[in-house]
Amino acid sequence: MAQIFHHSTNTIARVSIYGAVILIGILGYAANVVNQTSYVTEVHNALPQPVPFSHKHHVAELGLDCRYCHTSVEVSSSAGMPPTQTCMTCHSQIWTNAQILEPVRASYRDSTPISWTRVNALPDFVYFNHSIHIAKGVGCTTCHGPVGEMNITWRENTLYMRWCLDCHMAPQKYLRPKSEVFNAFYKAPSDQETLGNQLMIDYKVKKLTDCTTCHR
Amino acid sequence: MKQRETIYGLMAEFATPEQLLEAAHHTHEAGYRRIDAFAPFPIEGLAHAVGFKGSRLPLVVLIAGILGGISGFFLQYYAAVIGYPLNVGGRPLNSWPAFIPVTFELTILFAAASAVFGMLAMNGLPTPYHPVFNVPRFALASRDRFFLCIKARDPMFDLEITKNFMLTLHPREVTEIEP
Amino acid sequence: MDSDRNSAAQPDVDISVLRESASAGGSPRHWRGLDELADTPEFQNFKENEFPHGATDTESKLDRRELMKVMAASAAFAGLTGCTKLPTEKIVPYVKQPEQIVPGKALFYASAVTLSGVATGVLVESHMARPTKIEGNPDHPGSLGASDAFSQASVLGLYDPDRSQAEIHDGRIGSWAEFQQELSSALGQEKGSGGGGVRLLTGTVTSPTLGDQIGTFLKAYPSAKWVQYESVTRDNIREGAKLAFGEYANPVYHLDQAEVIVALDSDLLTSGPGSLRYAREFARKRRVEDTGSKMNRLYSVESTPTATGGMADHRLRLKASEVEGFARLLAREIGLSAVMAPAASPVIPSSWIPALVRDLKKYPGATLIVAGDQQPAIVHALAHAMNQALGNFGKTVHFTAPLEVAADNQWSNIGQLAADIRAGSVTTLLIVGSNPVYDAPADLDFKTIIPKVAFSARLGLYEDETSALCHWHVPAAHELESWGDARGYDGTVSVIQPLIAPLYGGKSELDFLAVLNGQAKSSHDIVQGYWQAQRTSVPRFDAFWEKTLRDGVVADSALPVKQLMVKAGIGSDAPAATAQGLEIVFRPDRTIYDGRFANNGWLQELPKPLTLLTWDSVAMVSPKTSERLGVKSETAVELKYMGRTIVAPVWVMPGHADESVTVFLGYGRTKAGRVGTSAGFDAGWIRPLATPWIGAGLEVNKTGDKWALASTQTQSTMEGREPIRIATLDQYQKEPTFAQTDAQTNPLSLYPEVKYEGNAWGMAVDLNACTGCGGCVVACQAENNISVVGKKEVRIGRHMHWIRIDRYYEGGVDDPGTYHEPVMCQHCEDAPCEVVCPVAATVHSDEGLNEMIYNRCVGTRYCSNNCPYKVRRFNFYLYSDWDTPSLFGMRNPNVSVRSRGVMEKCSYCVQRINAVKIDAEKQDRPIKDGEIVTACQQSCPSEAIVFGNINDPDSAVSKLKAKNRNYKLLEELNTRPRTSYLAKLRNPNPEIEKAAVV
């Protein structure tokens, strides 16, 4: 009987078998890596806005409090986006003819709202409430990142459920004194654990992992 | 000495399993160690005759099975008790009776897979190319012919002597195997 | 665009800040809703929208769901990457934010919704100036915080994309300005004759302001005529009073004072003005705290089974036409000897009337006899006479001046109007609201006569049958869009304030009248102006006005009590001969009323009390009669009455009077909209002017066809199981724990007890109180964004209601006892549904809620199979409407809108629980009992549903659960439900009960 295959096919056959196994492993790993890139998670993507509003300028340099614009953050589920009016309180006096502020003035003039691009978006089936987080000592920057350093705002965290649970399962890792909640430059102390545990007692913070805490 | 590199070994063909078995025994007794027998179906005792000491496959399968079982249970235990403990219908977190089926299935899965792939690996398959296929009539090894092969690598191998030895086994014919 | 709308709705907003509720958290959807409303072109033109209420049949639904391909594919793809990328969303903040509007916080406004002109006070929940939910107004005497299905569903009515959106002039789009022009010229020609040819046709008007406006108009045109017309007319009540007292009067009942109540073919507990209050007072008199408690006793004499009849301790089946005879016999027994006995006495168990009268006499001044709206005037007069004789005046019933601005006999007036038009003496016909072409008596034939009028204009919500025949159609503003006022059942005036600027630029009735009167004032100013003139005495009017709007009622505006005496010799004239032949009874439909709600998907799909039918009207007959006629339920028959015929499906109704057929108005609309058009048959077609309610000589012929009906419950008997546990009061007193079983008293479980620290939510339902009215069903639907699925889907058992009202019969099929049981998710502690879910999409919370997480559900339906209460609902198709922008505005932003292929169920209104919890946490205080109110509980007029923390022994719910009547549904299954029921008690009159047994 004549050989059907060339000598090399032995090697090829084995290589291809082991190769396949290894390849699957690599692909799995790759997928995992890709899923963590900002392409998928959209983290650290500074999104284009109608007006290039700089939190860095307003917060870090001018020292505005978060609540000056996001007025309802302490009382409502939504932190609130400032109406054009709020911008105009200052910008009717300063930078009155800066070109980049034209959209703001236009909006105020012919009362058409500015439509900003949402940076920190949650799916519609997630119900997040700002006020209660504020009330329990979760700082703005804990989730929104170093807003004071953002020229154009980006999303600091994935906002995946896994990420939410990281804190909901162990709040002590992130809590800060209520006095520091709005401090955009707060640095967690070295003994965060002890502080956190103390705050959990003081603020009656529970580990909320019930599904209906966020989904209804 | 030269011909050793030029050939893989010698192949003797037999008509019946009995002949092959007998031949194999003789060859082994004659002191040949690097020998192999080929048959269209498993023949009782043939492997032993060519000096096979029995397989370690069962052990591999046992270990794989145990691994599958343990990992299966702890996968479930982790998910239900550590990863995200949830009150499901008032049942205890570690509802171990409910974890038995999956544990069992994974035991079987691991064991079965190891059995198959273990067998292939130990047999060194796949080997699409093999010198014995150079023997013209070897195609019949999967029909109704029985072959005995003494490899050139065998320390006792010498083309002439071995060929003569093989002819003493009353084969239908003895052929040299191209490498 | 939204900011515009808010500023438009400005006037009310600054007051209503005081109404701002603690409830509601915002959500992405809520922003999204706004922005989509603002940006989509569809918002301008709803006409192009997809069918909104999902009420097409399955096949045609299939065709419009191509997008699911894409959705499925993309979802699958997204799944592969392990996470779904969100679409880039826009945030559209205000330009100038109204200071009382806080994004993500609901505001509550006090207003009122009217039915046939009579107001029920409501609080309207509003998210970002979008009214989303109606609640009862606790400060309103007619509501006391409860609300009925009609008012609940008015939200959907507001957002209905089928509402007319433009002035139509002879079939072409016209304009408001153009209309005003033509109108003034038309009226100009009438000036000379003093408006002799002018007719103003409206529904019943109780609104003082509107009345005042009409008065002004009639002053300007002295010989013009104003006609009020309702097809569901209350003429009988008015005429009854006139017969008894010689003047129109409005009876107001006090069931909280009544120990014995006799309902003469009356459904006072679930329909008619004040029914919400009556139901509550009635239920309170039946609260059984312990074996020592007393219960009132209700006797009901009726032909068509009603919810009230279902609540009765004694129910007597009589043909509607025989009720008069019964009333006469009763009157005589009571001692009104002047009353003439009926020629042919109806068949009544001999012991009945004497026993009843003995019962009545036992409680002088604490009894009540009520005649039904459909009963002739004489029955009402007799009822008044009897109440007077029993000394009930001023105690269980008092009278006021009529609610109507101008009380009148509407049916003779509409007849007159038709005659005038025929005679050609009508040249200008102005129709405000009413739809005579559909609902006026068929023999008046408005369809053909309206075109005879030289100038006809119609103000209406829909471009319906009448609009189509008028020269002008003007889109009306919805009640939630307009200013106005109206009287409640006792005359109390509520001011109606707009929650939102007219979505389709509609005009309110006041706007319309303002044009007739040539006024330039806004409707807001007109209402305010009227009341300023009325309340000259109040020191600071603006303060008064502010308070009025906040409370929703005008202080001390209830009509004063009238001292009236029944004229002597009531009923002494010869009684009307009981009609011969098969009797026909006309009734307003229980969910779509006279047809005005025909296009409201919620009401169409709301199972009608007792029959639990949806999407259809039927011809009801008793089992006996059905056998005689050889018909079954769903047999299509031809009804022939007064020379007119109509084809209708038969429904065999246990407890219906024999030889009598009840048909329901409101269906068979030809131009109602995509939901209502051609649903059911039009009973009005065989309803002549002569016999608005009760007639005789009906012929029934089989057509040989079948008419498929969609009822949500096909099995009516309890099959030896005891979902509802029933006893009489004295049985209960003998054996107080009759409802409790071994399984309840010593439960066993294989599983270690789960401890629930902190709050543990639970619910108790008092079956003694539930009237089965169905208000809770719609309330739940509105609160939880529950979709409507359509007749075909309901028919195969795919309705989506989270709370259903089971109805069981007990006893003979001819005259069984009727029992209601609201069943929602029981939130079992050892929930069978949770264990079997492969992806843990339904699990328990730390507070014992059975959570259902839609976005985790893969839709195996295993949980539903394993749910012994079958309270889980599955989205077999994409039932929720994701296509109609107008409906986005309606949805509750705090509840996910479910998608195709996921399970859903009652959540105990977890969004409300969370809202309250968050507030309590922020204020660092415990949650007060009664602070969390579920939607069903809130709407329930008879306070049958109580929700709260069962870990707190002092909570209302714990107290109820501690009662010995408390039992759990299917407790032998050991599912340990958090919802429990209080056994139903009857309070029969021993004399009659014995007689029945013998």
Add this chain to the structure above:
Amino acid sequence: MADSPTNKLAAEEIMNAPILGPGHDFASVTDKISAIVLTKRTPLWWIVGFLISFALTSVLMVAVTVILVYGVGVWGIQIPVGWGFAIINFVWWIGIGHAGTLISAILLLLRQQWRTSINRFAEAMTIFAVSCAGLFPLLHMGRPWLGYWLFPYPDTMKLWPNFRSPLVWDAFAVSTYATVSLLFWFIGLIPDFATLRDRARNRPAKIIYGLLSMGWRGSAVHWERHETASLLLAGLATPLVLSVHTIVSFDFAFGIVPGWHATIFPPYFVAGAIYAGFAMVLTLAIPIRRVFHLEDFITIRHLDNMGKVLLATGLIVGYGYMMEAFMAYYSGNVYERFMIINRMTGTYAPLYWMLIACNIVTPQFLWFRKVRAKIGALFTIAMVVNLGMWLERFVIVVTSLHRDFLPSSWGTYIPTRWDFATFFGTIGMFLLLVFLFIRYLPLISIFEMRTLVASEEEKKAANV
């Protein structure tokens, strides 16, 4: 039929009837079986059959598309009957998928040589049936594209499947079963692939079979390990087979629904599975035997044995039905009692009695050797049992659900055309695979037939 030869067959004849026709040697069996595969021209009946099953398969494709696009609402399922044809078919197919592994595994362990000629296509049948079954759990989901959530993997939600749910057990059991059966089948095929490689005349065939055979050369040592592996697999597959249908029965037994919640379910389902499986093996074996003239390999003795297995398992299933009824009566549980009465007299009563007729009455004919020897009769009975087993699943799934605890929520399930499309579609897919199999793979294990020849010769030698 009186004059038909089988009639004259006496008991002993059948008992001692050979499991291999006379006059066969290694060469003949090898050539005969491999000829079926290697012959050039495709027979007409094959093409016709293939096209028919292909048409049916495309019906399935359409149905699947419709379901994915519009949702499971196109089926008749509703509340309370949340499961319909999908689950019925799933259980039916899984049941059919039991005979194969059972025959190859258990009969191998029991050293039943008569299995040799039927185990190969029994195994093939198993794999095809399981792949049909596997479709349904996926299709019946409301959101099939999320089906992978049933398997554990580290997701962005930090969530895991609920391992308490029988559906998760199902997912594991069925996928394990499919994998193991496939492996078992494959290692059995390796030596035969070698045979085909060596017999094939045209190069493509040589290459394809060559690759599939992995260069098998029949070395003694290889045979040794091969046998060990097969034996181990048989040992593993046996409990696996039993576990799979036990777990499928848990889908019901773990529910509280009257008619589901019964401890007898696991044994009764397993028996039912073997019952259905053997019925299907017969359904396939009889025609194949005819068209390929394999009477020498699949002898009257084989059919007789399978007939007996059918009878035995049929009796077990019958016992199961009786126990259901008895327990319902004996428990005194109002729901259970109502359930059984409803089955016998309710909306779906005709189906129940049909099922009794098919599964209990019909197989009783198998008591008679003559019947077992009559090919036609055997085939008919097999078909009847196939139907009966489907009806059994219908009765269990639908009649139990449509009348459960609260009368208020009772309903009726009426299958739609899409229900039937998915059912018959999978039958098409099954046949399609069978046709491909018998055309391109050796439908009888050649090397095991050779072994059989050898042992037969030994027997002869011994007798002489």
